[in-house]
Amino acid sequence: MNKIHAAITAVQGYVPEYVLSNRELESLVETTDEWIISRTGIKERRILKGEGLATSDMAVHAVNGLLKKRGISAEEIDLIIFCTVTPDMPFPATANILADKIGAKNAWGFDLQAACSGFIYGLTTASQFIESGKHKKILVVGGDKMSSIIDYTDRTTCIIFGDGCGAVLVEPNEEGNGIMDSILKSDGSGRQFLNQKAGGSLRPASHETVENKEHFVFQEGKTVFKFAVTNMADVAAEIMEKNELTAEDIAWLVPHQANKRIIDATASRMGLGSEKVMINIERYGNTTNGTIPLCLWEWESKLKKGDNIVLAAFGGGFTWGAVYIKWAY
């Protein structure tokens, strides 16, 4: 029997309608369209507006579209891995909420928290359940309502993040395609540079934490940039070397969209021209767990069976890693 790989067999994304442009940000904080574009590559991002709407609501759009595309019902799903830093609630898991909203009655699920590397952590986790034969259909969802934890008076963070969600279906493949390898890393000593200080057991919510704005994203941008630019490029190069892939062998790099300069450095380290790099940061900003599945969704029609694809991410934690995929359809 051929080895079973875990393959992505469908992908779908969802971004909310509201466009938050650099021009609008100019009216909120001391910044300019020119500064934001030159330092990050971002022109606009989407924001989920409306009372009572949360991360799971974006996921419902993405997953319902995905199920329709693949022609299967929600009841066929075995497992939901929901990668997010903005769960609907601290508990229960957003995976459970999503399962209820879409009618995935036979699935179990959990939330996975690895900041901007969440989706590649989730994909790797899903691949283990498929390769072992335990499950046949797994949803890996990556999505965040970043606007719920962003301080729109802080110019160092509010220009970067946006809302959005993507989902993939992972199934067994016996044709030699699918997730071939992954390298995942973490270094918790980086937690001081990118975090949300309050709301956990260390700093439970209080008047003080609210007044101090500790429920918003804090980032020491320069330091995170330094670690991101080195580690994302290093791990992408490492997965190429480990799998004896040259730049010519690679059809696409799918990088986490945190900063155009970090993406360019990673592509350059891999020896890839910009024509092989998926970039949509100019329209969506950094959607945290959403960036990679949203890219796959937007580029889906250009992907060919057997294409060698490298996903790479770096995020809070610190967490980082790369996944090597042979596209399955």
Ligand code: UT7
């Ligand atoms: O996805 C998770 C991982 N996150 C990342 O990978 C993000 C990594 N970091 C970055 O992308 C960049 O560090 C930022 C985009 C956040 C900031 O860019 P930077 O080139 O590192 O700027 P900086 O923080 O060094 O700030 C340079 C200057 C400062 O002014 P002074 O001190 O030189 O006078 C800032 O106050 O730019 C100022 N500045 C701004 N100016 C206009 C900071 N934010 C803004 C702004 N508009 N929005």
